[in-house]
Amino acid sequence: MTDAPLLEVRQLVKEFHVRTGLLGGTAGVIRAVDGVSFTIRRGETLGLVGESGCGKTTTGRCILQLERPTSGAILFEGQDLTALDETALRAFRRRIQVIFQDPYSSLNPRMTVGQILAEPLAVHGIVPDRHARAARVQDLLRHVGLLPQHAHRYPHQLSGGQRQRVGIARALAMEPALIICDEPVSALDVSIQAQIINLLEDLQAEFGLTYLFIAHDLSVVRHISDRVAVMYLGRIVELADRKSLYDEPLHPYTRALLSAVPIPDPELEASRERTVLRGEVPSPLHPPSGCVFHPRCPVAVARCRDEVPELREIKPGHWAACSLA
Amino acid sequence: MGSLLEVRSLVTQFVTRGGVVRAVDDVSWDVAECETVALVGESGCGKSVSALSIMRLVAGPAGRIVGGEILFKGRDLLGLSEEEMRHVRGREIAMIFQEPMTSLNPVLSIGRQLTEGLETHLGMGRAPARRRAVELLALVGIPDPERRLAQYPHQFSGGMRQRMMIAMALACDPALILADEPTTALDVTIQAQILELMKDLSRRLGAAMLIITHNLGVVARYADRVNVMYAGKIVERGTAREIYATPRHPYTLGLLRSVPRLDEPERARLAPIDGQPPDLTRLPPGCAFAPRCAFRVERCAAEVPPLVPVAGDGHVSACWEAARLAGVAGR
Numbered sequence: 304m305t306d307a308p309l310l311e312v313r314q315l316v317k318e319f320h321v322r323t324g325l326l327g328g329t330a331g332v333i334r335a336v337d338g339v340s341f342t343i344r345r346g347e348t349l350g351l352v353g354e355s356g357c358g359k360t361t362t363g364r365c366i367l368q369l370e371r372p373t374s375g376a377i378l379f380e381g382q383d384l385t386a387l388d389e390t391a392l393r394a395f396r397r398r399i400q401v402i403f404q405d406p407y408s409s410l411n412p413r414m415t416v417g418q419i420l421a422e423p424l425a426v427h428g429i430v431p432d433r434h435a436r437a438a439r440v441q442d443l444l445r446h447v448g449l450l451p452q453h454a455h456r457y458p459h460q461l462s463g464g465q466r467q468r469v470g471i472a473r474a475l476a477m478e479p480a481l482i483i484c485d486e487p488v489s490a491l492d493v494s495i496q497a498q499i500i501n502l503l504e505d506l507q508a509e510f511g512l513t514y515l516f517i518a519h520d521l522s523v524v525r526h527i528s529d530r531v532a533v534m535y536l537g538r539i540v541e542l543a544d545r546k547s548l549y550d551e552p553l554h555p556y557t558r559a560l561l562s563a564v565p566i567p568d569p570e571l572e573a574s575r576e577r578t579v580l581r582g583e584v585p586s587p588l589h590p591p592s593g594c595v596f597h598p599r600c601p602v603a604v605a606r607c608r609d610e611v612p613e614l615r616e617i618k619p620g621h622w623a624a625c626s627l628a
Numbered sequence: 629m630g631s632l633l634e635v636r637s638l639v640t641q642f643v644t645r646g647g648v649v650r651a652v653d654d655v656s657w658d659v660a661e662c663e664t665v666a667l668v669g670e671s672g673c674g675k676s677v678s679a680l681s682i683m684r685l686v687a688g689p690a691g692r693i694v695g696g697e698i699l700f701k702g703r704d705l706l707g708l709s710e711e712e713m714r715h716v717r718g719r720e721i722a723m724i725f726q727e728p729m730t731s732l733n734p735v736l737s738i739g740r741q742l743t744e745g746l747e748t749h750l751g752m753g754r755a756p757a758r759r760r761a762v763e764l765l766a767l768v769g770i771p772d773p774e775r776r777l778a779q780y781p782h783q784f785s786g787g788m789r790q791r792m793m794i795a796m797a798l799a800c801d802p803a804l805i806l807a808d809e810p811t812t813a814l815d816v817t818i819q820a821q822i823l824e825l826m827k828d829l830s831r832r833l834g835a836a837m838l839i840i841t842h843n844l845g846v847v848a849r850y851a852d853r854v855n856v857m858y859a860g861k862i863v864e865r866g867t868a869r870e871i872y873a874t875p876r877h878p879y880t881l882g883l884l885r886s887v888p889r890l891d892e893p894e895r896a897r898l899a900p901i902d903g904q905p906p907d908l909t910r911l912p913p914g915c916a917f918a919p920r921c922a923f924r925v926e927r928c929a930a931e932v933p934p935l936v937p938v939a940g941d942g943h944v945s946a947c948w949e950a951a952r953l954a955g956v957a958g959r
Contacts, residue, residue, distance in 0.1 A: 354815035354816065354817065354818075355786075355815055462904045462905070463671075464904060465904070492670035492671055492842065492905065493670060493842055493844070493883055493886060493887055494670060494882060494883060494886050494900060494901035494905075495900070495904075496886070496887075496900075497886040497887070497898035497899065497900030497901075498900040498901075498902075500888075500898055501897060501898055501900060504897070519815065519816065521816070521890065522887065522888045522889060522890050523888055525888065525890065525894070526888035526894070526895065526898065545894075546894075549890070559817060560816055560817065561890065562820075563816045563817050563819065563820035564816060564845065564890055565820075565823075565843070565845030565846050565848060565849045566845055566848065566889055566890055566891050567844035567845045567847070567848045567872060567884060567887065567889065568848055568872055568889075568891070569848045569849070569868040569869050569872055570869060570872075570873070571848075571891060572845075572848050572849040577820065579817075579820050579821055579824055580817045580820075580821070583785055583787050583788070583818060584815070
C-alpha cells in the first residue's frame with residue numbers, strides 16, 4: 304500500500320440543464336454535484352450515503368466517466384480522467400468497474416451468463432484464446448459462488464441474488480482496481496443481502512480491491528466501509544472514518560439520518576429518542592441560500608441562512624460542513 | 629378486544645406456465661380492534677397476496693382464492709357479492725400501497741380523488757366533501773391544503789403522495805387499514821415522518837392496521853404482533869417483543885441475524901441465510917425452509933411442521949426443532 308490515494312476527486316461539479324414549464328420554455332440548471340472532494344486509498348472502502356437526489360449516483364457516474372463533469376478533476380492513479388479523450392480513456396475504463404443496483408436491467412437478457420462474462424474478456428483482449436476464455440469464465444463463476452452449469456443459463460432463469468453475483472463476476476472479469484458499487488444490495492431480499500456483502504468483502508481481501516460503496520442504507524454502509532461520506536443536495540456535509548461518524552456524528556443531518564433508522568428491537572425502539580426532520584429535501588433547481596440544510600435543520604441559527612459552511616476538519620480526519628460544529 | 633379480522637385457512641393460488649403457485653397456502657391469522665399487526669417476509673412469501681385476498685383484488689383468471697374464510701366483523705368477505713364488496717373497500721377496509729404514483733390517478737386532481745370516495749361511500753354533497761378533503765390533507769400534514777386540492781399527483785413529491793394515499797385511506801374512517809410496504813419507496817427521513825404519522829393517526833382514530841413489510845426495524849417499532857411468512861405459510865407468530873427477543877423459528881432467527889444493526893458492535897462478518905428462496909411451483913415435500921435451515925433434521929424433509937404453541941402469549945412456531953431454539957437469543 305502506498306501513500307498516494309488510488310482515487311482523488313477534486314471540486315467535482317456536474318450540472319444538468321433542464322426545461323421546466325408546460326411547453327418546456329424556461330431552462331434551469333440543476334447542480335447535481337456541487338464541489339465534491341474526497342480521496343480513496345488503495346484497498347479501502349469509502350461509503351457514500353445520502354437520500355435520493357443527493358448526487359451520490361451522479362458522483363459515481365462522473366468517476367466512471369459515464370457523465371462528463373462540468374468542472375473539477377478526477378485523479379485515478381495520479382492521472383486526471385477529465386483531461387483524457389475517448390481513446391486514452393479506454394485503458395482506464397477497464398480499471399474502474401461498476402456494480403449496479405438492479406442486476407436484471409444491467410444484464411443482456413438474450414445472452415447466457417457464459418456469454419455475458421466472456422464478451423468483455425474478448426473485446427478488451429484480456430483473454431484472446433477461446434478455450435482459455437471458457438476456463439476463465441468458470442474461474443469467475445467459482446469466485447462469486449456460482450456453479451459451472453450457471454454459464455449456460457439466461458439472466459431470467461436466475462434469482463436476484465444469483466444475478467447480482469453475475470454482475471459482480473462481470474466487473475471482476477476486467478481485473479479492476481476500483482469498483483463503484485451503486486446500491487448493490489438494496490434490490491435484494493434481506494437474507495440474500497448478507498450473502499452479497501460477505502462476497503464483496505471476500506473478493507476485496509482476495510484481490511486487493513478498492514470500493515466506492517454508494518448506498519442509502521446506513522446500517523449496511525457502517526458494516527462495509529472504512530470511511531464514510533454523507534451527501535445532501537449535491538454536497539458532502541460530513542466525512543470521517545466509520546467509527547467517528549457513527550459514534551460522534553457532527554453534522555445535524557447525519558444525526559437525523561442515524562436517528563431515523565429503525566432498529567430491529569422493540570424494547571430499544573420504545574425508549575429511543577428520534578429526531579424527525581421537518582419538511583422534505585428542497586428542489587435542486589432552487590436550492591436554499593446559505594447552508595442548504597438550514598430549512599430542515601433542528602439547530603439552525605440566523606447566520607445559517609446566509610453563510611455557506613465549508614467542509615472543515617473539526618477533529619483529525621473528521622470533516623463536517625456546519626458552522627455550529 | 630375481539631377479532632376485527634379473522635383469516636381462516638386461506639388458500640390463494642396462481643396458475644402459471646410453470647405450474648400452480650400456492651402463494652398463500654392454508655394460512656390463518658387475525659387482527660384485533662385498534663391493533664397493529666405485521667406480516668413480515670421476503671419477496672414471494674405471500675404477504676402482499678394475503679392483503680389483496682382480503683380486498684378480493686387478486687387478479688384473475690390466473691389468481692384465485694381457492695379456500696378458507698375471511699371474517700371481517702364476523703361476516704365472511706368471500707361470500708359477499710361484488711356490489712357488497714365495493715362497500716367494504718375504502719369504506720370499512722382501506723389500503724395503502726407501496727408506490728403511490730402508480731396507485732393515484734394521474735389525470736384526476738388531488739381534490740377529486742379525495743372527494744370521490746366521500747361522495748360515493750358517505751353520500752356527501754360536493755361542498756361538504758371538499759371541506760372534508762381540506763381537513764384530511766391538513767390532518768396528514770400537507771401544507772396549504774386549499775391550494776393543493778387543485779393540483780395533480782405529478783406535482784407532489786414522493787413523501788407528499790404517500791401522505792395523500794394515507795388521507796384517501798382515512799377518508800371514510802375505516803376500521804382496518806392494510807398498508808403494503810407503505811414506506812419502502814421513500815427516503816429514510818421521509819420514512820420516519822410517514823410511519824410516525826400512520827402510528828399517530830391510527831391510534832387517534834382508533835383504526836386497526838396491518839403492516840406488510842420486509843423491514844424488521846419498521847416492524848419492531850410499529851407492530852404489536854408479528855406474523856413471519858415463508859413460502860406461502862406463516863412460520864412464526866407472537867408479540868413483537870417475543871419474536872425479537874426469543875425467536876423460535878430458524879427462519880426468523882436467520883432474518884434477525886443477517887441484518888447489520890446500528891446499535892451493535894461492529895461485526896467482522898454477517899451471518900446470511902444460505903441458499904435461495906424456494907420455487908413456489910416446486911416446493912419440497914416437508915418444511916419449505918428445510919433446504920436452507922441450519923437446524924434441520926431428517927424429519928424436516930418429509931413432514932410439514934404444524935404451527936403449534938411454543939410459549940405463552942400466543943407465541944406459535946412451525947418447526948419440528950423449535951424446542952432447540954428455546955435458549956437462542958435473537959441476536
